[in-house]
Amino acid sequence: MREYQWEQRGTEWIDAALSLQNFGELLSRIAHDSTSSLCFRESSGAIFTASSDPEFIENVEAYPLQELFRHYEVDRIVDNDVPLGHLITEKTPPLSANSPLRKAAILAVKIHAIRRKSNAEYRISIESDILQRLLLRNTKLRKILEEFDGKIFPLDKNSLVAVIGFKKRNSERARLEDRALSNMEEKFSRFFRRYMSWQEKQRLVIAVTPQFPMDETAVCDFIVQTIENLKELHGENEPYTDVCMGIGSCKEELQALPESYEEANRAFHVAVLEAGAWWRRWGDLGSYRLLTIFAEHSESDLFIENTLGELARKNLPTEHLVLLDTIRELDRHAWNLKQTSVFMNLHYNTLKYRYHRIEEVLDVNLNDAHTRFNLSFAVKLLAMKGR
Secondary structure (H helix, E strand, C coil), X not given: CHHHHHHHHHHHHHHHHHXXXXXXXXXXXXXXXXXXXXXXXXXXXXXXXXXXXXXXXHHHHHCCHHHHHHHEEEEEEEECCEEEEEEEEECCCCCCCCCHHHHHHHHHHHHHHHHHHHHHXXXXXXXXXXXXXXXXXXXXXXXXXXXXXXXXXXXXXXXXXXXXXXXXXXXXXXXXXXXXXXXHHHHHHCCCCEEEEEECCCCEEEEEECCCCCCHHHHHHHHHHHHHHHHHHHCCCCCHHHEEEEECCCECCHHHHHXXXXXXXXXXXXXXXXXXCCEEEHHHCCCHHHHHHHHCCCHHHHXXXXXXXXXXXXXXXXXXXXXXXXXXXXXXXXXXXXXXXXXXXXXXXXXXXXXXXXXXXXXXXXXXXXXXXXXXXXXXXXXXXCC
């Protein structure tokens, strides 16, 4: 008879896990049926105690894990190796180890945690789609606001956009890149009052409304420091070392937010282009702002072709790829052959040979300041076009 009651209670818990939205109510049901005290922490999925020890209930979050295992029954609840939390009870019936009620409790907690995670992912995907259409101007803002149907719109006035990605897109490490971006996304979402994001082509686009007293500079500093910490934590492990970022400016009205997205996109391309800095802010780009705007003009393709000639073609032979890279490095080092040879780890005479080969292939004089300016401009435009 008692075993039948246990099975009935277990079924009720599972039904509750499928219907209740409040995690506390589910654990209260379990605690009520086990006639014991209750303590839980929702943020980690589930820390649930059925214990008559007041001191334990008060200090459960600080308990050393080995102490818990010594005095209590502890079950780690996971879903496909993803930790959802723990079920912690005294070593007495009805929730003792291997009891039917304990198994039902674990299943109920797991079902509820998975449901909550699934609902959150669905909500985030909808908001991400709305953000994407807002920033890409595919839908008027008024229509997007209507989709929230009276709910608070995730963004507010004085919002800005950041674009985060990698210097080189690599299909072989796409999974690692996605994991790195998800890691950053999780870090940022905890610290902003208004926050939305979406991922596309191994890039993360985030829009935030700074929380008082954070201004635009403070937000930039926070995002940069977060990524710096991740880079330091993961050391030389790719793809963190390859992360680049562009940050747009704060816009007073939401209608202007797509402009911040375009600014962040352009700043990102400059960050990819430069060797020294891995992130750039639109307001600090200086003359690069004009370069990024011109890169989108149809005239830029003609300028690249006229300036780089054979080196501007796609699917270049190996020698021409080497010469193009050499121009980029010479430009980065102010056309100083000695500094460039040291940086490229080349013998000075080898670099000098390439220098003359560039002159031959392009039919130019690299000692001419005007020629150097045009080549510098052309290779930067080419890089901004992803080539």
